[in-house]
Amino acid sequence: MTPVVQVRGLSVRYGAATAVDGVSLQVAQGEMVALIGPNGAGKSTLVNALCGILKPSAGSVAVRGRLALVPEGRHLFAPLTVDDNLRLGAWRDRDRDTGHIYALLPGLVPLRKRYAGQLSGGQQQLVALGRALMSRPEILVIDEMSLGLAPMVVAELAGHLRARNAADGLAVLLIEQNARLALDLCPRAYVLEAGRVVLQGASAELAGTPAVAAAYLGLGEEA
Numbered sequence: 485m486t487p488v489v490q491v492r493g494l495s496v497r498y499g500a501a502t503a504v505d506g507v508s509l510q511v512a513q514g515e516m517v518a519l520i521g522p523n524g525a526g527k528s529t530l531v532n533a534l535c536g537i538l539k540p541s542a543g544s545v546a547v548r549g550r551l552a553l554v555p556e557g558r559h560l561f562a563p564l565t566v567d568d569n570l571r572l573g574a575w576r577d578r579d580r581d582t583g584h585i586y587a588l589l590p591g592l593v594p595l596r597k598r599y600a601g602q603l604s605g606g607q608q609q610l611v612a613l614g615r616a617l618m619s620r621p622e623i624l625v626i627d628e629m630s631l632g633l634a635p636m637v638v639a640e641l642a643g644h645l646r647a648r649n650a651a652d653g654l655a656v657l658l659i660e661q662n663a664r665l666a667l668d669l670c671p672r673a674y675v676l677e678a679g680r681v682v683l684q685g686a687s688a689e690l691a692g693t694p695a696v697a698a699a700y701l702g703l704g705e706e707a
Contacts, residue, residue: 485512486548488623488655489534493543496526496533503529505679506543511623513549514653516645518666518687520700521676527659528556530676531627534657549622549655550575556627556659558612562601566592566611569600573618585614589644606637613644623655624648630662638662642669663700667691675700 489511496504504526511517521527532538534545535553552573560569567582570592574580586593592614595607603611609629616624626645630638642665648654660666667673667687675683675696683690690696 485515487511488513488547488549489551489657490546490548491530491534491543492546494530494533494540494545495542496529496538497541503679504533507676507679507681508543509674509681509684511655511657513622514649514655515672516649516656516658516670518670518673519657519659519676520661520663520666520673522699523661525676526679527676528627529679531625531659534625547623550619551623551625552616552619552621554609554612554616554624554626554629556631558605558608560600560603560608560611560615563599565597565599566603567596569611570614570618573615575619579618579620582614582618585617588617588648589614591640606633606640609633609637609641610644613641617648621654623657625657625659627659628661629658630660630665638665645669663696667696667701 487510491507491509494504494507495502507530519527533540570582570585571580589610591610600608600611629641645656649656658666658670671687673687673690674681
């Protein structure tokens with residue numbers, strides 16, 4: 485299938501420090517791919533380079549299609565209502581009708597007039613997802629979706645991603661420290677450590693390797 489995200493030999497440096505070192509990965513049209521790794525591995529740096537926020541020091545990034553980001557920490561506008569936060573995600577002024585988002589994410593309907601700063605973490609993450617979907621993207625990048633959220637909330641969000649992928653062919657790149665969630669949700673994955681891809685392949689196969697089982701799934705070296 486045609487790659488909608490293609491990263492080749494990407495390196496990103498902060499002065500003398502290298503945060504991402506020669507990373508290559510791709511996401512095909514309609515594919516769900518996970519990028520897992522410990523804190524400080526370079527995951528968010530890679531996301532920022534992918535979105536054009538950071539300039540690569542080497543390598544290339546190609547994005548074929550409209551890309552939307554759900555950033556780590558949500559970054560909502562606390563003094564604005566849920567509806568106003570959603571409208572900010574529209575690609576063009578004429579596309580600011582939020583009705584289709586409430587149809588996709590009915591849990592937002594009773595919250596539409598509440599201020600974002602009054603919401604729980606799970607509710608804020610749902611708003612952040614809705615804001616990203618407002619642009620009707622072909623590619624969705626989600627940075628640390630599960631951070632600080634209860635398992636029930638995370639399961640609901642994962643269900644929404646599966647639904648959009650199945651119904652619309654939405655390509656998803658999920659960046660996560662929660663490896664169990666990422667490997668369960670995405671059929672294919674990359675493992676990033678110290679700025680480099682150290683493993684890649686089918687999620688089920690990666691989950692069965694001793695290195696991933698011990699380091700990320702808490703199963704011990706004998707798993």
